[in-house]
Amino acid sequence: MGQPTKEEIINKLKMILQGKLSREEVADWASEYVLQDEPNISDETVWQLLKVVFGVDLLDSPDEYLHGEQDIKDWIDVYSIR
Numbered sequence: 001m002g003q004p005t006k007e008e009i010i011n012k013l014k015m016i017l018q019g020k021l022s023r024e025e026v027a028d029w030a031s032e033y034v035l036q037d038e039p040n041i042s043d044e045t046v047w048q049l050l051k052v053v054f055g056v057d058l059l060d061s062p063d064e065y066l067h068g069e070q071d072i073k074d075w076i077d078v079y080s081i082r
Contacts, residue, residue, distance in 0.1 A: 003043070013072050013076050014076065017072055030053040
């Protein structure tokens with residue numbers, strides 16, 4: 001499995017906002033990297049962003065996500081300039 005790019009991860013966040021991917025799909029995708037015994041991510045920004053995206057589906061209550069749409073937009077903005 002190759003290393004994802006920052007742009008690829010940001011695109012997945014945008015797809016959540018567009019309704020093209022679910023939060024769960026993106027978190028599951030990120031988990032394939034984050035939960036490896038020996039993650040092979042050499043770019044620290046990519047690693048940090050993967051860990052953020054890994055938790056995008058966390059629930060605050062049974063019907064409310066811990067991180068709202070504004071959080072996702074903020075992540076896109078912050079990591080787009082790094």
